[in-house]
Amino acid sequence: MKTFEELGVATNIRKAIEEMGYENPMPVQEEVIPYLLGETSDIIALAQTGTGKTAAFGLPVLQQINVKENVPQALILCPTRELCLQIAGDLADYSKYIDHLRVLPVYGGSSIESQIKSLKRGVQIIVATPGRLIDLINRKTVDLTNVRYVVLDEADEMLNMGFTESIDEILSKVPAERKMLLFSATMPKEIAKITKKYMQNPKEITIGRKNEGSNNVKHVYYMVHAKDKYLALKRIADYYPNIYGIVFCRTRRETQEIADKLIQDGYNADSLHGDLSQAQRDYVMQKFRIHNIQLLVATDVAARGLDVDSLTHVINYGLPDDIESYTHRSGRTGRAGKTGTSIAIVHVKEKSKIREIEKIINKKFEQGVIPSGEAICEKQLFNLVDRIEKVKVNEDEISNILPSVYRKLDWLEKEDIIKRVVALEFNRLIDYYREAQEIESPSDRYTREESFPRRRDRERSDRSSGGSRGAERGYSRLFINIGRTDNVNPATLMGLVNDFVPEKVNIGRIDILQNFSFFEVPEKDAQKVISSMSRQEQNGRRISVEVAQGGSGGGDRSGRDRGGFSSQRSDRDRGPRKSSDYKSSSSRSSKPSDKSGHRKGESGRRPKFS
Numbered sequence: 001m002k003t004f005e006e007l008g009v010a011t012n013i014r015k016a017i018e019e020m021g022y023e024n025p026m027p028v029q030e031e032v033i034p035y036l037l038g039e040t041s042d043i044i045a046l047a048q049t050g051t052g053k054t055a056a057f058g059l060p061v062l063q064q065i066n067v068k069e070n071v072p073q074a075l076i077l078c079p080t081r082e083l084c085l086q087i088a089g090d091l092a093d094y095s096k097y098i099d100h101l102r103v104l105p106v107y108g109g110s111s112i113e114s115q116i117k118s119l120k121r122g123v124q125i126i127v128a129t130p131g132r133l134i135d136l137i138n139r140k141t142v143d144l145t146n147v148r149y150v151v152l153d154e155a156d157e158m159l160n161m162g163f164t165e166s167i168d169e170i171l172s173k174v175p176a177e178r179k180m181l182l183f184s185a186t187m188p189k190e191i192a193k194i195t196k197k198y199m200q201n202p203k204e205i206t207i208g209r210k211n212e213g214s215n216n217v218k219h220v221y222y223m224v225h226a227k228d229k230y231l232a233l234k235r236i237a238d239y240y241p242n243i244y245g246i247v248f249c250r251t252r253r254e255t256q257e258i259a260d261k262l263i264q265d266g267y268n269a270d271s272l273h274g275d276l277s278q279a280q281r282d283y284v285m286q287k288f289r290i291h292n293i294q295l296l297v298a299t300d301v302a303a304r305g306l307d308v309d310s311l312t313h314v315i316n317y318g319l320p321d322d323i324e325s326y327t328h329r330s331g332r333t334g335r336a337g338k339t340g341t342s343i344a345i346v347h348v349k350e351k352s353k354i355r356e357i358e359k360i361i362n363k364k365f366e367q368g369v370i371p372s373g374e375a376i377c378e379k380q381l382f383n384l385v386d387r388i389e390k391v392k393v394n395e396d397e398i399s400n401i402l403p404s405v406y407r408k409l410d411w412l413e414k415e416d417i418i419k420r421v422v423a424l425e426f427n428r429l430i431d432y433y434r435e436a437q438e439i440e441s442p443s444d445r446y447t448r449e450e451s452f453p454r455r456r457d458r459e460r461s462d463r464s465s466g467g468s469r470g471a472e473r474g475y476s477r478l479f480i481n482i483g484r485t486d487n488v489n490p491a492t493l494m495g496l497v498n499d500f501v502p503e504k505v506n507i508g509r510i511d512i513l514q515n516f517s518f519f520e521v522p523e524k525d526a527q528k529v530i531s532s533m534s535r536q537e538q539n540g541r542r543i544s545v546e547v548a549q550g551g552s553g554g555g556d557r558s559g560r561d562r563g564g565f566s567s568q569r570s571d572r573d574r575g576p577r578k579s580s581d582y583k584s585s586s587s588r589s590s591k592p593s594d595k596s597g598h599r600k601g602e603s604g605r606r607p608k609f610s
């Protein structure tokens, strides 16, 4: 391994980074720094976040700035305001001992006038989000004609966010002979297009294997019915009492909903998404950084730029539409030499996506089993015992009360006291989990159904009664005239729905019988599914789909026959809490919410099990 000095980093920069505790270069720095200091060709670096890439491009760019010229010489583009500020801050730290060097972050959501003022005073490095930079270019307040270095950081994310056109426009304003660096965690086709269009004989540097996630990350998926996803999330959170993680959701609305439910159910959670104001996002991120929040429910975009190295878990509340995003998400754990777990809570339809991701990350997922109530109780109890062992006793503060406590418990043996402390916790947990039903795994159900009696008369009565079942709340139960005789199984049935219905439709319960089947879809999609599938053919047989008798959801379902949950049941499954927890939670709920429903002033610690 080379030293920063051997890589050619100047003394004044070395002095600054040594003060920051950088002793040796990280692999991406070892590759990029000498190249950027010496060669003239462009660079494409495939590197995950957290690999040290800011210093990899930052140190050599800083070193080659001519401080006597007060014009922009380097332009760094990145997807979000947070990342923009982080990069600008890092560059300011690295250049602590370079006199007259000025770095300016320009990003949306803050005063453009003050950014224009700073530009007028003169800067040498601009770190920008594409949208705001275009705004400044249009106002003719920024001159890019002297730019010699262009860095596209987290290029894949910028493309995901729809910045392709803005990047095109910006690059057209920069001299053709500039040196260009592109950093990306993944290499989708769109990036290849950019590199072809704008880069000259780029040198490709891969830190780790291409598209491979960190080796310190374990990937686990839990397969559940769509309706059980939230319950599964809670069980997972309960099973890891010291969890510190991000729960990724697909949409802003889902993010807010899940965060709200978790908060109501007594978890130490909050939300981060684009509907929140900048001040709210900053506030939530800060709380998360200082571990005041254990579970941050976030969209992919909003979580960008949140530099936290110590996440124990990343939870995919459903898989992202874009598989590349999975790499980004999972790369947020297992950093800085620590191990982490990337969990995906998926439903049957997403199984093929798991296989695709495995190919991309070149690693196998483990299939997790949703922890049973018993396992959670055990885990929580050991956590309590561990905390008893490690608690810091404040001798001075407690010394006044202890004598009377000793006197009161004098008649008990040490073993009795331990038993009672543990029972305090155990009784409550066991009471709660005795009531809670186990979450049914979809594969269990299919296996069970295969052993159902296949008698024709039973099927007939099943058909007329919609299979004796009402649909899940909000779902319609549909009848389809093909079954096992037609070689249909749950997977082929889902495939048919995918093939014939133009838009994506969630599928709930599926019952395959000998000559026909039932399946459930959201009520709002039922007509669309019926009209799209009817009169299509499967193996030469014309398909007919109709609403099963008694098949509309929203009804009074006991949930008994299918492990489903009535609203009463889901109330019970909220999670065990102490009476004090209920108090803290309800007082929190009464705090004012802003328009987006985001609660302000959430500072309560997670009401833990103990």
Ligand code: AMP
Residues within 6 Å of the ligand: 021, 022, 023, 024, 025, 026, 029, 048, 049, 050, 051, 052, 053, 054, 055, 307
């Ligand atoms: P980045 O990928 O640029 O966000 O960097 C990830 C983290 O690694 C940041 O906290 C950096 O301050 C830190 N870092 C970068 N380079 C080094 C180094 N050579 N030695 C120690 N820490 C570093």
